[in-house]
Amino acid sequence: MRRQDFHYVLPQELIAQHPLPQRTASRLLCLDGASGALADRRFRELPSLFNPDDLLVFNDTRVIPARLFGHKTSGGAVEFLVERLLDEHHALVLARASKPLRAGMHIRVAESVDAVVLNHEGEFLRVEFTNAVLPEFLYQHGHVPLPPYVRHADSPEDRERYQTVYARVPGAVAAPTAGLHFDDSLLQELERSGVRREFVTLHVGAGTFQPVREDDILKHHMHSEQAFVSQAVCDAVADTRRRGGRVVAVGTTAVRSLEAAAAGGVLRAFAGDTSLYIYPGYRFRVVDALITNFHLPESTLLMLVAAFAGQENVLAAYRHAVQQRYRFFSYGDAMFITPAQAARGR
Numbered sequence: 001m002r003r004q005d006f007h008y009v010l011p012q013e014l015i016a017q018h019p020l021p022q023r024t025a026s027r028l029l030c031l032d033g034a035s036g037a038l039a040d041r042r043f044r045e046l047p048s049l050f051n052p053d054d055l056l057v058f059n060d061t062r063v064i065p066a067r068l069f070g071h072k073t074s075g076g077a078v079e080f081l082v083e084r085l086l087d088e089h090h091a092l093v094l095a096r097a098s099k100p101l102r103a104g105m106h107i108r109v110a111e112s113v114d115a116v117v118l119n120h121e122g123e124f125l126r127v128e129f130t131n132a133v134l135p136e137f138l139y140q141h142g143h144v145p146l147p148p149y150v151r152h153a154d155s156p157e158d159r160e161r162y163q164t165v166y167a168r169v170p171g172a173v174a175a176p177t178a179g180l181h182f183d184d185s186l187l188q189e190l191e192r193s194g195v196r197r198e199f200v201t202l203h204v205g206a207g208t209f210q211p212v213r214e215d216d217i218l219k220h221h222m223h224s225e226q227a228f229v230s231q232a233v234c235d236a237v238a239d240t241r242r243r244g245g246r247v248v249a250v251g252t253t254a255v256r257s258l259e260a261a262a263a264g265g266v267l268r269a270f271a272g273d274t275s276l277y278i279y280p281g282y283r284f285r286v287v288d289a290l291i292t293n294f295h296l297p298e299s300t301l302l303m304l305v306a307a308f309a310g311q312e313n314v315l316a317a318y319r320h321a322v323q324q325r326y327r328f329f330s331y332g333d334a335m336f337i338t339p340a341q342a343a344r345g346r
Helices: 043-049 136-141 156-161 177-181 184-192 231-243 252-261 300-309 311-323
Strands: 027-032 038-042 055-059 061-063 067-072 077-085 090-097 106-110 113-121 124-129 169-172 196-202 225-229 247-250 270-274 289-293 334-338
Touching: 027 043, 027 311, 038 043, 038 311, 043 184, 043 334, 055 231, 055 252, 077 106, 090 113, 106 136, 169 196, 177 289, 184 196, 196 231, 196 252, 225 252, 231 247, 231 252, 247 252, 252 270, 252 289, 252 300, 289 300, 300 311, 300 334
Parallel strands: 027 334, 055 196, 055 247, 061 169, 247 289
Antiparallel strands: 027 038, 067 077, 067 106, 077 090, 090 124, 106 113, 113 124, 196 225, 225 270, 289 334
16 A cells, blocks of 8 residues: 555645634544444534433543744754653754754753653653753643644633643643544533443644655554553443444544554553554444544544445545544544444454
8 A cells, every 4th residue: 555545635724723612613524444334413413413321431641732842052042843742851852954863963942851861762862951850841832733724822712722631641632533523411411311431541642743654554653652451441342342332533643542442352451652643444343433533634544434434435534634624633533433344354
């Protein structure tokens, strides 16, 4: 399979730059993976798509203010994107500067606080923050790590809206954006209708912004991300199966968490790094339906969705979404997707 097989044409004006005033006001494109049928709906209609005993699985990671701006002792500007907090004083970061940063360099990121470059780890730098305690320092001095296609500087609005209402475990540098459409009222309505919910945690890393550079997608390697799936989630999935309900993942990160925990053939509690790469031909062991936003052309996230609902079905749905002027990407509209028959692994 070629990277170009997952291309589609997207007018720039369809890339949402700000969230809608209400979280649930987004549109919802429903795709039946078995037939390819499409239906245009509103996100607030979501409860009508569920049955009692269905299980929603959310990712409860919390976005940290992971973007820092600083300068070298020479005065040159440096931008850091914190990929992972290692302890109270150390982190892995991506750096942007006019010249590569070397071990031993001091980057002033706040008054009396330096980030000292210790060494390179692949494309990341391991840095030590002197006179600062993480993550508190980031909450005081960091900026919301908005995706590169959002063209405005972060604002107080982004601190609230680039975060799910159920976020509780700090560690992500990008939001699990399918969850941005839920508010407390909608969650309560789903609960009253008999839909249960559980939470996994996957700390979305900077790799989510990295493009696929290989023409042959099988040569692409995913960044590893920390994921946690509890025994309570495994028990809830098993109970849902017994009751005849569906497991509905909210976002591709919830999909990857569940499927990574089932990589051995049976869903088990999981805590560790995952670099699971899902593309067409993958057979899903856990997930029965998916709520997700629209994804960038030629991205691994689009490949995952194509694996779930069928490549031609998904690309046809995206063409429809462009024609109907849906809003795209993190602050955009959503999809509710059921699987193609070939995607089922059970």
